[in-house]
Amino acid sequence: MHQPSFVERHLRVIFPLPAILFIGLLMIFPILYTLALSFTSWNLTSGAPLRFVGLRNYEQILTEPRFLDAVMRTFGFTIFAVLIEAVLGTVVALILNRAFIGKSLAKLLLLLPLVATPVAVGIVFNLFYDPTIGLANFALSSLGLPQGLWISNAASVIPSLIVVDVWQWTPMITLIVLAGLAGLSEEPFEAARVDGATQWQVLRYVTIPMVMPTILTAVILRLIDALKTFDIIFAMTGGGPGYASETLNIMGFKYSFEYFRMGQASVILIALFFFVLLCSLGIMKLRASSEN
Amino acid sequence: MIKKSIPQEILFYLAVVFISLVVLFPFLWMLSSSFKTQTDIIAWPPKLIFSPTLHNYEKVFGEQDFLKYFINSTVVGGLAVGLSLVLGLPAAYSISRFTQRKLALFILLARLMPGISFLMPWYIIFSRLGLMDTYVALVLSHMLIALPIVVWIMSSYFNSIPVELEESAMVDGATRQYAFWAIILPMSGPGIITSVTLSFIFSWNNFMFSQVLSMEKTRTLPIAVYNFVSYAEVDWGGVMAAAVAIMAPAILLTMIFQKFVVKGLTMGAVKG
Amino acid sequence: MKKILTSTVVLMSSLCLSAGAYAQTKEIRVLLANHPYGELLKTAIPEFEKQSGIKVNFESLQEGQLTTKLTTEFATKSSSVDVFMTRPLQEGKMFNKNGWYEPLKAYDFSDYPKNVMSVAAAGATPFLVPLVTEWQVLYYRKDLFQAAGLQVPKTFAELEATAQKLNSDAVAGIASRGKGAAAVTQLSSYVYNYGGLYIDKGVAVFDQPAAIDAIRYYGKLLGTYGPKGVTSMSWENIMPLFQAGKVAMWTDASVFYGQIVDPAKTQIPAADVGIADLPAGPKAGSPFIVTSWGIAVANQSKNKEAALKFLDWASSKELATKGMLSNITMARTSVWKDPKVLEAVNPGLVATRAYAAEKGYPLDRPYMSAVGEARDQIGELIIESINTKGASTTLADMARAKAARVNDLLKDAGEYGQP
Numbered sequence: 001m002h003q004p005s006f007v008e009r010h011l012r013v014i015f016p017l018p019a020i021l022f023i024g025l026l027m028i029f030p031i032l033y034t035l036a037l038s039f040t041s042w043n044l045t046s047g048a049p050l051r052f053v054g055l056r057n058y059e060q061i062l063t064e065p066r067f068l069d070a071v072m073r074t075f076g077f078t079i080f081a082v083l084i085e086a087v088l089g090t091v092v093a094l095i096l097n098r099a100f101i102g103k104s105l106a107k108l109l110l111l112l113p114l115v116a117t118p119v120a121v122g123i124v125f126n127l128f129y130d131p132t133i134g135l136a137n138f139a140l141s142s143l144g145l146p147q148g149l150w151i152s153n154a155a156s157v158i159p160s161l162i163v164v165d166v167w168q169w170t171p172m173i174t175l176i177v178l179a180g181l182a183g184l185s186e187e188p189f190e191a192a193r194v195d196g197a198t199q200w201q202v203l204r205y206v207t208i209p210m211v212m213p214t215i216l217t218a219v220i221l222r223l224i225d226a227l228k229t230f231d232i233i234f235a236m237t238g239g240g241p242g243y244a245s246e247t248l249n250i251m252g253f254k255y256s257f258e259y260f261r262m263g264q265a266s267v268i269l270i271a272l273f274f275f276v277l278l279c280s281l282g283i284m285k286l287r288a289s290s291e292n
Numbered sequence: 293m294i295k296k297s298i299p300q301e302i303l304f305y306l307a308v309v310f311i312s313l314v315v316l317f318p319f320l321w322m323l324s325s326s327f328k329t330q331t332d333i334i335a336w337p338p339k340l341i342f343s344p345t346l347h348n349y350e351k352v353f354g355e356q357d358f359l360k361y362f363i364n365s366t367v368v369g370g371l372a373v374g375l376s377l378v379l380g381l382p383a384a385y386s387i388s389r390f391t392q393r394k395l396a397l398f399i400l401l402a403r404l405m406p407g408i409s410f411l412m413p414w415y416i417i418f419s420r421l422g423l424m425d426t427y428v429a430l431v432l433s434h435m436l437i438a439l440p441i442v443v444w445i446m447s448s449y450f451n452s453i454p455v456e457l458e459e460s461a462m463v464d465g466a467t468r469q470y471a472f473w474a475i476i477l478p479m480s481g482p483g484i485i486t487s488v489t490l491s492f493i494f495s496w497n498n499f500m501f502s503q504v505l506s507m508e509k510t511r512t513l514p515i516a517v518y519n520f521v522s523y524a525e526v527d528w529g530g531v532m533a534a535a536v537a538i539m540a541p542a543i544l545l546t547m548i549f550q551k552f553v554v555k556g557l558t559m560g561a562v563k564g
Numbered sequence: 565m566k567k568i569l570t571s572t573v574v575l576m577s578s579l580c581l582s583a584g585a586y587a588q589t590k591e592i593r594v595l596l597a598n599h600p601y602g603e604l605l606k607t608a609i610p611e612f613e614k615q616s617g618i619k620v621n622f623e624s625l626q627e628g629q630l631t632t633k634l635t636t637e638f639a640t641k642s643s644s645v646d647v648f649m650t651r652p653l654q655e656g657k658m659f660n661k662n663g664w665y666e667p668l669k670a671y672d673f674s675d676y677p678k679n680v681m682s683v684a685a686a687g688a689t690p691f692l693v694p695l696v697t698e699w700q701v702l703y704y705r706k707d708l709f710q711a712a713g714l715q716v717p718k719t720f721a722e723l724e725a726t727a728q729k730l731n732s733d734a735v736a737g738i739a740s741r742g743k744g745a746a747a748v749t750q751l752s753s754y755v756y757n758y759g760g761l762y763i764d765k766g767v768a769v770f771d772q773p774a775a776i777d778a779i780r781y782y783g784k785l786l787g788t789y790g791p792k793g794v795t796s797m798s799w800e801n802i803m804p805l806f807q808a809g810k811v812a813m814w815t816d817a818s819v820f821y822g823q824i825v826d827p828a829k830t831q832i833p834a835a836d837v838g839i840a841d842l843p844a845g846p847k848a849g850s851p852f853i854v855t856s857w858g859i860a861v862a863n864q865s866k867n868k869e870a871a872l873k874f875l876d877w878a879s880s881k882e883l884a885t886k887g888m889l890s891n892i893t894m895a896r897t898s899v900w901k902d903p904k905v906l907e908a909v910n911p912g913l914v915a916t917r918a919y920a921a922e923k924g925y926p927l928d929r930p931y932m933s934a935v936g937e938a939r940d941q942i943g944e945l946i947i948e949s950i951n952t953k954g955a956s957t958t959l960a961d962m963a964r965a966k967a968a969r970v971n972d973l974l975k976d977a978g979e980y981g982q983p
Contacts, residue, residue, distance in 0.1 A: 008467050012390040015469075017451045019396070019439060021404050022379055026436050031405075037413075044639040045933045046660045046977055095307055106308060108550050109315050114557060115542045116319075117497040117515045120535035127528055131793035132466035132805055133334045135321065142337075152793025154947075171315065172557060179558040197462045221385035228406045235518060241796040242744050243940075243949045249408055257504060257632050258936050260639075269409040269548045278406040283395060332829050336810040419636045422644070425623070507633060508623040519598075519626050527829075528804070 004184040027064055031273065038266035045260045053263070061267040065127070067251065069237040071271070074139050074247040077158055081165040086219045088166065090172025090211075092202070097181045107178075110171040116166070122235030126151070129236075151237050154244035161245060164232050169225075173218045180214030181207070220283040227276055302526035318541075326532040328420065333528045340481030348533035357531070358537060361516040368427060368502075369495040372434035373442075373488055379435075380487075381480075385472055396447060398405045405439035406501050410436075413505055425507035433501040437527060438491035446558055450476065450484030486552040493542045493553075503532070567913040573898040590929040591650060592619060592870050595634065596624040600892050601696055602649060605878055607931045612877050617941075618870045631655050637663045645862045646871040647878070648875065650692055652683040652855050657979070658933035659860075665691035665863040668875075671943070675881070675896045680855050692858040693879040694895035696887075699853035699920035700753045700928075703814040703824060707836040708735070712824060716840045718758065720781060723813075723843045725791040730812035730982060737789030738813040739802045740782070742950050744943025746798035750816055750927040750947055753852050754778045757845025762930040762942065766982040768970040770942060771931075771963035774847065779959065781845075783949025786975065795947045813849040815842060819856075821913060822891045839912035841919045853917075853924035855895055893917065 015171035038058070041051040061067050096106060113121075128135050129150035137147040150160045188210065192202050210266060230249045233239065239246035239254065246254075252272060325333055327344035352358045387396045414433065415424075430435045457479075458471035466474070502512040511519075517534045520527065546553050596602035602624050609620050625633060629653060637643035638659070650656065650665075659665050671682060676694055684692050701725075705714065708730055711871045717723040723738070731737030734923055741747035748762075755762065758781070760774030764970055768777065788793050791805055803820055805811045807830040820837075825834040842851040859878055861871045877883070884894040888905045893913065907916060930938040948956050956962075974980040 002682065005467065007469060011468055012386055012392065015386035016395055019379040019383035019399060022435065022439065023399060026414075026432060027405065027410055030410035030417075031412040034539065035407055043976075044635050045662075049481060050509075081390050081418045093310055094309050095304070095311070100304070100308065102308070104550075106312060107554065108547065109312050111346075111546050111550065111553055111557075112319065112543060115493050115497070115539075115553070116384050117499075117517070117535075117538050117542065118358065118512055119497075119499045119518050120322075120538050121519065123531055124318055124535055127532075128327070128331075129320070130801070132791055132810055133808060134336075135338055138338055147792065149793045151797075152796035154795075154951075157796075167318065169315075176553055176558045177863055179554075204452075208414070224404055228408075230408070231514075234499070237472070237796070240744055242944050249406060253500075257415075258628075262412065262416075265412060269406075269412060273409040276404060276406050280401070283404075301802060328803075330807070330829050334804050334831070410802055415636060419640050420642045422642060424633070424637075507629060 014277075033062050034266045034269050037262050038270055040211075040263045041197060043260060044262060048238065057263045057267045059110040060131070063263055066246070067271075069243065070246050070251045070268075071243070073158065074249075074272075074275075077162060077165075077229065078223060080159075081162045082161065082165050082219055082222045085170045085173050086215060087224060089218070090177050090215055092262050093174045093177035093181060094207070097178060107175070108175055113168045114175075116168065118231035119235045121164065121168060122232040125232075126236050128165045130161060145163075151245070152241060154241055157237060157241065157245045160237065161233060165226065165229060165234070169222060169234075173215070173222065176218040177211055177215055181190045184210050189266075210216060216286065217283075220279065220286060224279050224283065227272075229280065240275060248275070276283050310463045317463070322532050322535055323444060325476065326529060326536045328529055328532075330527060330529055333532075338489070345529075348527075348529040349537075351530050352533045356520070358513070358534065361511055361513045362458065362537075364510050365496055365512040365514075368430045368434055368510070370490045371431045372495050373492050375431065376435050376438035376442045376491060377484070377488070378440050380535075381446060381484075383471070384446035385450055386403055386503070387447040389455065393406070396443070399440050399443045402436055403444065407530065409437075409550055411501065411504055416441060418505060424505065425509050427510055430502060430504045430512070433505055434495040434498060437494050437498060441491040441556070442487045445487040445559060446480070446483050448559060449480060449486075450477070453479060456527075468563045482552065486556040489545055489549045489552055490556040493545060496542055566948060578765060582960060590867075590870060591621065591971055592865075592874060593644050594620055594622040594874065595630060595645055595648040596622055597630055597649045597695070597857060598624055598626045599649070600609055600890065601857060601894075602885055604887055604890060604892070605881070609885065612874065616873055616877070618873065620874065622906065624954070627651065627654075630961040633662075634659070638662065638862070639880075641864070643862060643864050646865040646867050647859065647861055647874050649695070650858050651695070652858050653927060653929055654935055656692065656858075657931055658937070658977075660691050661688055661933060663981075664863050666863045666865065666871075667691055668693065668861070668872075670872075671876075675888060675898050676922055677895075677897055679921075680895055682926050683855055683931070684858060692694050692860040693875060694858045695857040695884075696855070696857040697893055697895040697917075698817045698819050698856045699917060699924055700750065700815060700851040701818050701821075701916045702840045702842050703810075703816070703821070704840065705812050705832065705836055705837045706838045707832075708812050710837070716838065717843045719843050720754075720845045724781075724785060724789075727785060727813060731789040733945045734810070736791040736805070736811050738785055739791050739794065739797070739805060739811040739817070740786060740815045741798050741802065742786050742790065742794035742946065743796050744937035744947050746943070747946045748930075748939045748942045749852070751779065751782050751942070752925075752928040753815075753842050753850070754782050754845065754848040756852070756925045757842075757848050759845070759847030760945065762927075762938075763932065763970075763974075766980050768930070768938075768974065770945075770966040770970075771960070772969035773876060776963055779945055779949045779963070780843070780956075781951065783955075783956070784954030787950045787953035790950070795950050818858075818893055818916065819963070820912060821910065825910075834888040838909070839916060848923075850923050850925045851920050852926070852928035854926060854928045855918040857860075858895075859949050912917050930970065932970075932974055932979055933977040936968045937973055941969050 039054060041053045059067050063205050131137055131149050131152055136150055139152055149156055151157045188206050228249060233245055233247060233250055237245045239250040248268060252265055252268040255261050255268055326348050329345055330343055332339050332342045386392060418424050418429045453476060457475055461471040461475055462468060499514040502515050506512055506515060517538050520531045520534050580660055594607055614619055635650060673690055680694050682692050684694050712729055714726055714884050717726045727737030732890055735826055740751045755775050755778040758774045758778035760772055761776055764771045787945060789812060802814060803823060806814050806824055809832045824830055825837050859875055865871050881896060884896045884899045885905060887894045889908050929935055932938060945966060949959055970979060
């Protein structure tokens with residue numbers, strides 16, 4: 001064996017170093033910068049110099065009803081959307097989990113919403129939801145049902161947005177669960193059948209418990225992404241009507257790039273960051289425990 | 293498999309068709325609207341039969357300069373993915389071979405954190421440096437989307453390559469970095485295709501970073517589509533044609549590399 | 565590996581350089597808006613370059629992005645912008661307060677109406693040149709009016725009665741923006757006609773009875789006779805409805821006239837589209853007439869001489885005439901008297917402009933630095949009023965809270981109580 005050179009001896013540092021530096025520079029540094037800004041009065045519109053104001057921004061934002069509403073809304077949207085996606089996604093996966101003609105085509109179709117540009121999806125659904133010329137109301141009225149206001153009404157805007165999110169992301173749960181199902185060993189199924197279990201019993205007591213870890217991982221991944229949903233809400237409602245669909249992401253965006261209140265915006269961004277971090281720690285815990 | 297009865301089979305295929313239709317419907321509707329005139333689109337009841345027009349596409353690629361945004365999106369996505377491979381492949385190799393789990397989590401963080409919490413500082417810093425509306429700012433930001441995907445997918449891909457391969461080369465006197473370059477990388481085609489396809493698609497679809505960091509010169513397709521509602525005019529047909537134009541490449545890539553995309557997505561590295 | 569990294573660094577830095585390579589004298593950077601007049605300037609710039617020998621690097625941006633870009637560049641003192649198109653009512657107050665506009669002492673402003681100049685100058689010092697003007701009008705469907713035997717309404721009472729008569733399942737009696745912040749500009753004329761204001765001498769007064777009455781009327785009108793989902797509608801949602809023949813009357817800015825009579829975009833014949841003065845309210849007949857776009861020189865500019873030359877050219881009478889001929893309603897008074905122009909421009913526009921120029925009010929939103937946030941506050945009142953068809957029992961209390969909030973914003977910016 002040759003004598004390892006300096007590079008070779010330190011490969012474990014040298015190889016990942018550029019990536020670490022890059023992420024440190026582009027992610028960690030900006031987050032610290034945001035944290036620092038959250039203690040200042042910086043407001044681009046006032047032209048006044050940056051001043052240290054301690055916790056004043058936190059006091060103002062954390063007691064602001066608009067912020068508290070946005071927090072509740074963010075979680076409401078996330079939980080309902082992901083719950084529906086998890087149930088629907090699993091059901092569809094269980095249906096498709098067999099050999100059939102056109103299976104690979106069906107799987108390709110399932111991929112399409114996942115790779116569709118969210119902004120464009122939002123705009124397409126906007127036309128769909130239009131109360132006067134949209135297809136959604138046409139469908140309702142041809143079924144003899146009363147027409148809805150969809151994203152035009154404070155009460156129905158979040159459910160309407162959830163529908164879009166469900167359309168786009170249910171297939172991801174389906175695909176992950178399908179992959180999980182494909183990886184299951186045959187033995188427990190054989191055993192159950194030998195014991196004379198019905199199809200339903202096999203499903204209830206063998207299949208579902210066995211894919212549960214996969215479903216959970218998929219759900220947590222979706223949870224984190226759903227918390228950060230931005231594109232479709234921004235493109236479809238911009239947070240409206242009023243603030244009825246304003247999530248933390250949208251509120252942070254408005255405070256930064258419309259109101260230019262950098263100090264207060266930082267507090268909102270940090271709050272969102274904090275929530276996502278909590279969920280992420282959850283996923284890592286779960287991964288670690290499932291690996292052991 | 294248990295034998296199914298015929299009614300059960302019919303029910304099953306009906307379910308498959310129903311699911312496919314729900315998934316496909318928005319695409320079909322977008323496609324049909326893109327061939328309608330403005331008056332046909334706003335007609336009530338919605339017209340199923342109409343004389344198709346290419347006018348919307350002519351408008352999108354003629355008047356609206358979509359070709360330029362197309363090129364911008366491709367350049368930004370291509371550079372971001374390319375540079376992410378340069379940074380990400382060695383990092384993924386190191387994570388895989390030296391089981392650096394903490395490092396893997398650190399890089400995964402970039403995938404999990406909300407983009408907007410770094411966007412505002414970037415905006416200020418890039419403005420100060422005069423980098424707004426340059427490819428530099430966009431490529432750097434899109435790399436933050438692509439790099440975690442590359443590292444995530446490639447580190448588990450490297451895990452599946454037996455370590456004996458490098459070791460035997462190293463016994464023959466090759467350095468480890470040479471073994472990585474000459475033996476491991478050439479074997480990594482499928483993994484690289486997966487990570488390139490996925491990270492390119494997520495860069496292609498990214499809206500938030502480009503909305504803030506790009507302007508006239510470097511504007512990418514999603515922003516152009518969003519801005520299509522221009523001053524004093526809303527042109528649904530044009531918007532739909534633009535939506536088709538932006539989705540087509542991502543869908544095409546997905547069709548070509550279907551197996552790889554499914555693999556990458558189900559590995560858990562999803563959505564930028 | 566190393567080689568790839570170094571070449572990456574080289575590539576990146578060369579990208580930086582090519583992006584930062586402005587400078588040299590006789591070269592200016594101009595930011596234009598994605599607005600028809602911006603387009604017009606764009607196509608005419610080569611001409612200017614030829615006659616002046618100044619090279620013009622221009623970018624055109626969508627209006628929101630333009631504001632954001634200018635604000636951050638100026639606030640972080642990193643700007644290389646020399647001349648820019650600007651929205652006086654949206655950002656004028658803030659830009660002027662922060663000293664981002666170059667004072668325009670030498671410019672000849674005699675061709676601009678007096679009320680227009682109030683947003684182009686601070687005291688005696690003008691800081692921007694008005695380019696485009698907009699005023700509120702009533703669009704209506706002549707055919708529907710004729711079929712119902714109705715006259716064009718002259719007062720708010722008649723407007724409501726007409727809306728009621730024209731309202732049906734298929735056609736909404738009247739439309740106007742209802743989408744919160746976006747509706748604030750259209751509500752403004754209603755407030756003026758009820759004798760109210762948004763802000764008076766630096767104090768928020770939209771919680772006073774006159775303004776509340778106007779907000780109630782607006783809410784009743786749209787809540788009862790408006791299209792479905794009007795609280796999420798801005799012009800971009802209403803225009804297609806009007807074009808599809810689903811709205812009988814529409815009050816909005818004059819800029820949309822060209823679009824709704826364009827046969828390629830509308831289902832109703834141009835002959836059936838009418839344009840009229842906004843009906844008068846109980847106290848006044850004073851629609852907004854605003855300078856929607858102006859042009860200014862950046863205070864930070866290092867090429868002021870060339871920048872001023874460009875400004876003179878871009879706001880010249882010749883280009884204003886060209887603008888009028890391509891249906892852009894320009895701010896200069898003289899072009900509205902030019903017979904060649906009058907021949908080409910729709911008489912309805914000329915007549916409604918004359919009315920608005922004489923009686924109108926030069927603001928359509930709270931004139932303050934934090935205008936975006938103030939609009940959001942007033943927008944909430946509009947939505948509440950529409951949702952309750954003007955009968956909200958909490959509107960007055962809400963308005964008081966919102967006005968207090970806007971007053972806080974004014975205080976934060978040091979504009980409270982300032983005329």
